[in-house]
Amino acid sequence: MQIHGYAAFQAKECLRPFSYTVSDLKPFEVIIQVSHCGICRTDLHMIENAWNRSTYPLVPGHEIVGVVVQKGQLSRLAVGERVAVGWVYSSCLECSECLQENTNICQYKTSIYNRGRYGGFADFVVADSRFCFQLPKQMESVHAAPLLCAGATVFAPFINYQIQANQSVAVIGIGGLGHLALQFSRSFGCETSAISSTEEKQREAKEFGASSFYTYENPPSAMQFHYILCTVDVELDWNLVLSWLKPNGVLCLVSRPKTFHFDPAMIVSTQRSISGSNNANRFLVQEMLLFAGRFQIRPKVEEMPLSEVNTALERLKNNQARYRIVLKI
Ligand SMILES: [Zn+2]
Ligand SMILES: [Zn+2]
Numbered sequence: 001m002q003i004h005g006y007a008a009f010q011a012k013e014c015l016r017p018f019s020y021t022v023s024d025l026k027p028f029e030v031i032i033q034v035s036h037c038g039i040c041r042t043d044l045h046m047i048e049n050a051w052n053r054s055t056y057p058l059v060p061g062h063e064i065v066g067v068v069v070q071k072g073q074l075s076r077l078a079v080g081e082r083v084a085v086g087w088v089y090s091s092c093l094e095c096s097e098c099l100q101e102n103t104n105i106c107q108y109k110t111s112i113y114n115r116g117r118y119g120g121f122a123d124f125v126v127a128d129s130r131f132c133f134q135l136p137k138q139m140e141s142v143h144a145a146p147l148l149c150a151g152a153t154v155f156a157p158f159i160n161y162q163i164q165a166n167q168s169v170a171v172i173g174i175g176g177l178g179h180l181a182l183q184f185s186r187s188f189g190c191e192t193s194a195i196s197s198t199e200e201k202q203r204e205a206k207e208f209g210a211s212s213f214y215t216y217e218n219p220p221s222a223m224q225f226h227y228i229l230c231t232v233d234v235e236l237d238w239n240l241v242l243s244w245l246k247p248n249g250v251l252c253l254v255s256r257p258k259t260f261h262f263d264p265a266m267i268v269s270t271q272r273s274i275s276g277s278n279n280a281n282r283f284l285v286q287e288m289l290l291f292a293g294r295f296q297i298r299p300k301v302e303e304m305p306l307s308e309v310n311t312a313l314e315r316l317k318n319n320q321a322r323y324r325i326v327l328k329i
Contacts, residue, residue: 001031001070005122006309007057011049014310018057020118022126027074028090030129032083034329037120037306038063038145038299039316040176041233042087046114047313054114061120061327062087062112063148064127065141075129082141083132084289085120086148087111087279090128103131104156104281121309123329133286136293146176146299146324147292149279154181154229155288156280157252158188163227165189170225170244171210173232174201177254179323180299181229182208187295193220204300220244233257242266242274252277301326 007018022031043060045051064085068077077083091098091106098106112127113119135144154177163169168191171181178194185192186209193212194205202213214220216237223246230241233255239262242251247270253260254277266272280288291297300323304312312325 001124003118003122003124005059005061005118006306007059007118007121008047009057011054011056012047015047015060015121015313018059022124025070025072025126027072028128028130029072030068030075030077030083030127030132031070032064032066032085032125032127032132033069034061034064034066034120034123034125036065036141036145037061037327037329038149038301039312039321039325039327040149041316042149044313044317055116059113059118059121061122061125063145063150063326064112064120064125065135065145065148066125066329069124071129077129077132082135083127084135084144084148085112085125085127085132086152086285088131089117090131093130101281101283104279120329121306121327131282133282133289135289139289139293142301142303142326142328143298144289145326146180146301147289147297148285150177150299150324151180151184151292151297152280152285152288153177153254153277154231155184155291156284157227157229157254157277158184159284159287160277161227161250161252163188163190167191167226168193168224170195170214170220170228172228172230172236172241173255174205174208174323175231175319176299176321176324177231179204179208180297181231182210183295183297184291185209187291187297193225195220223247225249227252229254231255235259238262239266242272245270245272247271249273250275254278299324303328
């Protein structure tokens with residue numbers, strides 16, 4: 001089977017048409033006809049080889065929704081079934097992390113694209129059915145796509161840190177991840193605050209679920225939050241950010257700022273923690289989709305055709321996406 005998509009042939013290049021052939025499927029593999037694929041900042045980093053691990057030609061795309069058209073002999077999915085796939089193609093399923101269903105931090109996991117695999121900026125994609133997810137019937141595919149990476153990433157900390165409805169949560173950065181984090185936080189019943197670099201996002205942040213809105217010129221007060229979820233990768237005054245946490249509070253990074261300097265005095269006497277969270281394990285991705293369906297959590301999307309993928313990437317690079325761009329294939 002011939003698959004047609006868009007690939008970067010070298011670091012930092014515009015994407016160009018690319019095709020490849022798939023012959024035999026492995027027992028758990030399926031071929032999915034892609035209908036929608038979200039664009040995530042990770043795709044930009046991979047195109048640019050920002051982490052020195054990109055292989056070319058590189059077909060990005062890891063927020064994929066489509067329909068199964070072909071299946072290997074052991075796949076439990078049915079031909080014709082609508083499914084979704086995220087960043088993880090597969091994990092080893094044997095290491096101690098996998099045995100605890102921490103598939104998202106398996107050190108042997110492979111990604112849906114790179115190193116001989118090709119992602120969702122294409123008419124079809126090959127996936128491992130054990131890492132495909134079912135979607136609530138009423139959820140539109142265009143809204144489901146961004147949940148696979150952005151949604152899963154901001155949902156997992158609520159479960160892993162057992163954040164409760166009587167606690168206060170602040171979200172730093174109101175973009176692709178942040179605008180979903182506000183919706184999840186409100187749905188969990190938490191007192192929800194948005195922290196942005198610009199006043200411009202105030203009205204929409206409140207629509208997404210924030211009851212309070214802050215900027216760095218108009219910051220929160222000290223010891224205000226139980227949890228701060230940071231979704232931006234810019235350099236912040238981390239001592240100031242830590243000061244906003246209550247004692248025992250947690251600053252959780254789902255982004256990767258280049259450097260992170262802080263004064264240990266900000267965490268020792270107050271027992272504050274700084275942590276990281278990487279997407280979500282398979283169980284939590286599926287739970288997140290059900291939760292989003294139940295609470296009608298919807299990304300705000302700009303839909304663009306695959307043929308305009310380079311314009312779409314440019315918009316994301318310039319922080320113009322509101323709030324997630326989804327390619328219609
Ligand atoms: Zn493993
Ligand atoms: Zn992503």
